[in-house]
Amino acid sequence: MLEQYGYVLVFLMAGIVFILGAFITGWALSPNGLLGLKYKYKKEVLVDTYECGVETYGSSWFRFNVSFYLYALLFVIFDIETVFLYPWAVSFKALGMFGFMEMIVFILILLVGLAYAWKKEALKWE
Amino acid sequence: MLEAVVFYILAAALLGFGLLVITRTNPIASALSMVGAFGALAALYALLQATLIAIIQILVYAGGIMVLVIFVIMLLNLHEEDLKPMKARAGTVLLSLLAVFGLVLGPVFLAVFPKGNWKWAALTNDFGSIFTVGEKVFSDYLFPFEMLSLLLLAAIVGALVLSKRKL
Amino acid sequence: MINYLTFLPEIILVCTAILILVVELFQAPSSKRSSIRWIAFLGTLAALLCLSCLSGSCPLGCNLTDGTAQQAFNGFIKTDGLALYFKMIILLATLFTLLMTYRHFETHKTPYPAEFLAILLFSAAGASALTSAQEIITLYIALETLTISSYLLASFMKKDKGSNEAGMKYLLLGAFSSALLLFGFSYIYGLTGTTVITEIAKSLAMQPSSPLAVFALILVVGGLAFKISLAPFHMWTPDVYEGAPTPVTAFLSVASKTAGFAAFVRLFWVGLNVPSLQPIWMGLFAVLSAMSIILGNLEAIPQKNIKRLMGYSSIAQAGYIATGFLAIGPMGLTALLFYIFVYLFANLGVFLTIVIVANKTGSEQIEDYAGMWKRSPLIGIVLLVCLLSLAGVPPFAGFSGKWYLFGAAISKGYTWLALIGMTFSVVSLFYYLQVAKQALVVAPKDPSPIEMSLLERSVLILCVVVTVTLGVWPRPIMDLAQAAASSLF
Numbered sequence: 191m192l193e194q195y196g197y198v199l200v201f202l203m204a205g206i207v208f209i210l211g212a213f214i215t216g217w218a219l220s221p222n223g224l225l226g227l228k229y230k231y232k233k234e235v236l237v238d239t240y241e242c243g244v245e246t247y248g249s250s251w252f253r254f255n256v257s258f259y260l261y262a263l264l265f266v267i268f269d270i271e272t273v274f275l276y277p278w279a280v281s282f283k284a285l286g287m288f289g290f291m292e293m294i295v296f297i298l299i300l301l302v303g304l305a306y307a308w309k310k311e312a313l314k315w316e
Numbered sequence: 317m318l319e320a321v322v323f324y325i326l327a328a329a330l331l332g333f334g335l336l337v338i339t340r341t342n343p344i345a346s347a348l349s350m351v352g353a354f355g356a357l358a359a360l361y362a363l364l365q366a367t368l369i370a371i372i373q374i375l376v377y378a379g380g381i382m383v384l385v386i387f388v389i390m391l392l393n394l395h396e397e398d399l400k401p402m403k404a405r406a407g408t409v410l411l412s413l414l415a416v417f418g419l420v421l422g423p424v425f426l427a428v429f430p431k432g433n434w435k436w437a438a439l440t441n442d443f444g445s446i447f448t449v450g451e452k453v454f455s456d457y458l459f460p461f462e463m464l465s466l467l468l469l470a471a472i473v474g475a476l477v478l479s480k481r482k483l
Numbered sequence: 484m485i486n487y488l489t490f491l492p493e494i495i496l497v498c499t500a501i502l503i504l505v506v507e508l509f510q511a512p513s514s515k516r517s518s519i520r521w522i523a524f525l526g527t528l529a530a531l532l533c534l535s536c537l538s539g540s541c542p543l544g545c546n547l548t549d550g551t552a553q554q555a556f557n558g559f560i561k562t563d564g565l566a567l568y569f570k571m572i573i574l575l576a577t578l579f580t581l582l583m584t585y586r587h588f589e590t591h592k593t594p595y596p597a598e599f600l601a602i603l604l605f606s607a608a609g610a611s612a613l614t615s616a617q618e619i620i621t622l623y624i625a626l627e628t629l630t631i632s633s634y635l636l637a638s639f640m641k642k643d644k645g646s647n648e649a650g651m652k653y654l655l656l657g658a659f660s661s662a663l664l665l666f667g668f669s670y671i672y673g674l675t676g677t678t679v680i681t682e683i684a685k686s687l688a689m690q691p692s693s694p695l696a697v698f699a700l701i702l703v704v705g706g707l708a709f710k711i712s713l714a715p716f717h718m719w720t721p722d723v724y725e726g727a728p729t730p731v732t733a734f735l736s737v738a739s740k741t742a743g744f745a746a747f748v749r750l751f752w753v754g755l756n757v758p759s760l761q762p763i764w765m766g767l768f769a770v771l772s773a774m775s776i777i778l779g780n781l782e783a784i785p786q787k788n789i790k791r792l793m794g795y796s797s798i799a800q801a802g803y804i805a806t807g808f809l810a811i812g813p814m815g816l817t818a819l820l821f822y823i824f825v826y827l828f829a830n831l832g833v834f835l836t837i838v839i840v841a842n843k844t845g846s847e848q849i850e851d852y853a854g855m856w857k858r859s860p861l862i863g864i865v866l867l868v869c870l871l872s873l874a875g876v877p878p879f880a881g882f883s884g885k886w887y888l889f890g891a892a893i894s895k896g897y898t899w900l901a902l903i904g905m906t907f908s909v910v911s912l913f914y915y916l917q918v919a920k921q922a923l924v925v926a927p928k929d930p931s932p933i934e935m936s937l938l939e940r941s942v943l944i945l946c947v948v949v950t951v952t953l954g955v956w957p958r959p960i961m962d963l964a965q966a967a968a969s970s971l972f
Binding site for chain 1: 318319322362363368371372375376379380381383384387388390391393446447449450451453454455458461462464465466468469471472473475476479480481
Binding site: 299302305306309310 | 501504505507508
């Protein structure tokens, strides 16, 4: 019963180990890590974004364009459509031709929605 | 036995993440805690053999809905200074939790659940597997399924009308 | 093979809605979109005519069936006489709403008339499908199609604060009630292992009474009572009714409520009608019905806005209809069906005048109805007749409707409820007559006449004629209602 989810657990563990590993490696390679130096950083340097090239300015917290929201909204709706493809695909053989037609109708109706969004320029970047 | 242990771990994680959602000041932190809560919930569904629901929980909620929530947070763009921490939070939270559970849900659940003169309907072995769900949805439950596409179509049109500045 | 006749009206409605969307895509932004109005109107009319073809006794003689109940998907969907009657009410209400929409949007400009009509038709299709559902998942999805479309319709005037408020409140509270309903359904499914309503009844009858079943029952009652705004689940009604565009208010007050009662009849009279649960939900409904009648009527009295007044009035009307619901049996069902028909014409007559008046004066305040009689005699007559019918004054149809409802309730031992109903019908006369007094007695501030199109004039006359005729000669619709009720018993 539970065993079938064993591999999920393995993945979860691997994920956790990976993140912890990144932190530990970072700490180990820094002068104050394994090398044991007691180097004092300036505070500004410590909190600065590590990036080469142009110095960063301002905050990364800025107001996003409202169009993002529309995309997300449309994404959720089509996401739900996609979810139904899973059980359909799994039982496809048992359903036969009729099952195929059912899904075609379902997708065609939603395609009207997509065509609508497209024609009304909801997908166009402003 | 093992299932019980897993259940309690997941339930604790769910409650913990849930508390984090309502106690964090930073909305992004709240949103990410919610992802954690959704994950724990998905695992609980999987524990109940509801594989498809677990997948939907991850795909639609932890994926789609969370993107929506985070976009809304970024749209509003509230800064730390706009988000004044609520005073006496821990006490209030605990008290309200106690009130809700102790006075409302607790008695209801105590009254409803332990009086063992009822039992859940028996399940077949492959209950809730993606294959059985698929077979059911695309045969007997075809009508509500197709109805759902209309619901989604209405939602698309409505969402665009209400949220797009000009069509 | 699937029996498509089972849901032919829904197919017509949905195809019309999709056609509207597609046509809209090929319209120039500046066009007047009159073709879309015609499509919506003809589509709904076609669906309505299709009902008579399905009933097996079409006056035009084009019968698609021999009048037997059509079913599909192992009986998960079954269109019997009862469903056809409910569908007729819903489609008539949709036609009325379309008529109001055309007038309403003359002054309340919306850039999206096509979208409005499409969503309205989706909503009607949801309500219509709900009446045929024999199974709780279909019932739930159909209900959601109806309500989610309604949230959109209520908040459709997005520049208008009232409409936004209405949509927001409706969405939040509606989602909450849907969650309650679904929670209850999940326990029922857990206990019985089936979603088919007749199977649920069989399975529950074999189990001893359990607190869990009662808990599920209470959740379902709460969730559904919200949808038809029975007190104490009525808080959203006045705000939503006031803020939503008037045609939407009219649609909600009739189509939405009708669909809700259809769900009640199917779920409770068939599915939960088992000895262990029946007394409990009967008791709950008796209380809900009494509270709706009392609260709805009392709170309507101080209202100044006519849409808000109609909101409270519709709460009280739901309470009256619920008394018929309590009288399980052919008599109660017939009374319920008859009253809904009467309510349809009286209520929509009033809403049509509200739209026409607001189009001219731009006001929904009762005091601005002063002297309507002088400005348009027809509007004065409609207000008088329809409001008195809602109050239940003889010789109008509302009286015979209430007569049957309370008669059915008394025959099942709910004399106290019938007494409350009668007492508060008298109370309701007070606020209904206040509107009528403004319209008929008070002198007009602005005597300019109110003009309306020939179609509107004839529909208003139809409302008056139906309301008066059914008051003195209820036989034709009673026969129809009896035939519809016989499909359940």
